[in-house]
Amino acid sequence: MELTLLGTGAPSGLPRPDCPCAACATARGTLARAATALLVDGVLLLDLTPGAALAAARAGHSLAGVRQVLLTHPHDGPAVELPVGLPTAGRVADGRVLTLLSGHRVRALAMDAPGTGYEVTAPGGERLLYLPPGGAPAGLPDGPGRGTTAPYDLVAADVTGRPDAVARLRASGAVGAATDIVAVHLDHDVPPGAELDRRLAAAGARAVPDGTTVSVGAYRAVPQVPRRTLVTGGARSGKSWEAERRLATFPGVVYVATGGGRDGDAEWDARVRTHRERRPATWRTVETRDLVPLLAREGAPLLIDCLSLWLTDAMDRVDAWNEEAWEAGGRGALRERVAELVAAVRATPRTVVLVTNEVGSGIVPAHVSGRLFRDELGRLNAAVAEECEHVLLVVAGQPLPLRG
Template structure:
C-alpha cells in the first residue's frame, strides 16, 4: 500500500498565517507544511490540503483515480478546495465499514475528541491507521494486532501513542509518522530528536511511503540522563521522553517535606504534568527498582538521592569526612558504585534527572563544596552508563551523547 503525504501540518498549516512566533518565522522551504492529507494508492484521499491537485502533481501523482474522499476534521460541511471531478467529501459515521472498488477496506474509528480516525486495509492485508489532529482512539481493547503504519498527532497527543502501545496496536515494527505538525515544536533537528524519543519520525510534504515495507524504527534510548540548572526545564524534558509510554513509574527521590509550601507547590506542578496512567514511588532506594523488571523508570532526581545518601553515611560532618580512615567517603563511594552498577545492569528503560551545580557560585561552606564535588562525580559516572545524555539550558535540550 502506497501512501503519499500531500501535507503534514496542522489544519492551519505551518507557518500559520500572520503568526509572529519564532517557529512560524523559520518554517520556510522544507520546514513549511500544508495541512495534513494522505493519498492512498491513488484511490483514497484522507483529508484535504489547499491545492490538493497541485500537491499531488508535485509528488508525482494524480487525483484522477480517487474514488473516495474522507474527512477526519469535526465538520460535515463542504470541503474547501475540493478539486473538480472528485467525489463529494465527508466523514464516515463511527464504526462504519466501507469497501472501495479498488479493494481497500476502510473502518471509521471513534475518537475521544471531535473528529474521526480511519483504519485502512489494502487488498494485500497491510494496515494503516490515520488519526485526526488532537485525537486519540476511544475504547481500545487490549490484544490488538499491530498496525504496519500509524499516522497521528504525536506531538499534540502523545498519550494517543501510549494508548495504542498499551493495546498492542503499535508494536516494535510499527512505522509511526507524526502529522498535524504545528508551531509547538521547532522543526529540523529538534523535531527529529523529540520524535525519535517517542519512536516516531516526521517526513516532508510530498513524501511517498510504502506501508508494510521495512523501515528502521527510531531507537528509543534505553538509558538517558537529563541534566541542567535550576528551572531550566530538565524535568519537563525528562517527562516528555516517556509520555508516549502507557505505563511509567515516576520515582520521586525528594519524598515529602511537612510545612514546606514551596516544595508542595513544586510537587503539585509535577503531578499535574504527569499522565494519569503513571504511578509514583517516593523512595531513594533505587537499586532494587533498577534490578527488577517492569515499566520505564523516571528518576527525579539524582541530586536529592545524593543528599539522602550523604545523610545516611553522615558525610556532612567535616571530622568524619576527613578522618584518617575516611569512613564517610568510603561509605558514600560504595553507595554511588552500587547505583552505577545497577544502572549498568538494568534491563528497564530509564530516564534520570540531575542538577548541574558546578557552574555557579562556589559554595561558602565545606559541606556545600563537598556536595557539589560529589554530585559532579556521580553525574559523570551515571552518564557513562547512559546511551544518551542531554543538557537543558533555558528550556533548550542539547544532546551531549546519542
C-alpha cells in the same frame, strides 16, 4: 500499500498565516508544511485540503483515480473547492466499515475529541491507522492488543499534540516495536528541524517532508529509542519537563520521586502537586531513594527525579557532614553506594530517564559542606552519564544534546 503524505502540517499549515513566533519564522523551504492529507494507493484521499491536486502532482501522483474522499475532522474557514472529478467528501459513522471497489477496507474509529479516525486495510493485508488532529482513540480497536491481529504497520497521528494517543496504542498492542509512527498535523508548538526530529525519535516516531511516499508494510528501521537518558540542567531550567516529555508516548511509566515529603512545607507541597498534575493519569508515582531494586527489575519505563536529592540522602546516611565520620569511613561508604547505583544503571533492563542538577559553573561554595556536595554530585553525574546512551543539558528550556 503506498501512502503519499500530501501535507503533514496542522489544519492552518506551518508556518501559520501572519504568525510572528520563532517556529513559524524558521518553517521555510522543506520545513514548511501544508495541512495534512493522505493519498492511499491513488484511490483513497484522507482529508481534503487546499491545493491537494497540486501537492499530488508535485509528488508525482494524480488524483484522477481517487474513488473515495473521507474527512477526519471539522474544517473551519471557507469551504475547500472540490477538484474536478473527485467524489464528494464525507465521513464514515463511528464503527462502520466501508469497502472500496479497489478492495481496501476502511473502518471508522471513535475519538475522544471531535473527529474520526480511520483504519485502512489494503487488499494485501497491510494496515494503516490515521488519527485526526488533537484526537486519540476513545476505545481500543477490536483486533490489536487482543491477540487476534498484528499491530498496525503504520500509524499517522498527532504525536506532538497528543502523545498520550500513542501511549494508549502501545498499551493496547496496536503499536508494536516494528510499527512505523509518522507524525502529522505538525504545528508551531514544536520548533521544526533538528529539535523536532530529536523529540520524535525519543517517542519512536519520525516526521517526513510533504510529498513523501511511504510503502506501508515494507521493512524499515524504526527510530531507536535511547534506553538510558540523563537530563541535566540548572535550577528552573526545564529539565524535569524535558524528562517527562521524553516518556509521554509510553504507557504505565513509573515516576520515581527521590525528594519525599516535607512536613509543614506548603511551598514544597505545591511544587510536588504541580509536578503530579502535569503527568499523564496512567503514570504511577513511587517515593523512594532505594533505586537499585527498581532498576534491577523488569517493568515499565522509569523516570527518576532527581539524582541530587538521592545524593543528599546518601550523604546523610554516611554522616558526610561530620568531618571525622567522613574521614573515618563515610567517604568509602558513599563511594560504594554510588558504585552500586552506577552498576544498576549499567545493567538495568528498563528504559530509564534520570534527572540531575548541573553543578559548578565557576562559583565556589562558601562552606565546606557546599563544596563537598558539589564535588560528589559532579562525580555522580559524570559516572551516570558514562552509562547513558543519551545525555541532554537543558538551558533556558532548550535541550542541548551532549551525547546521542
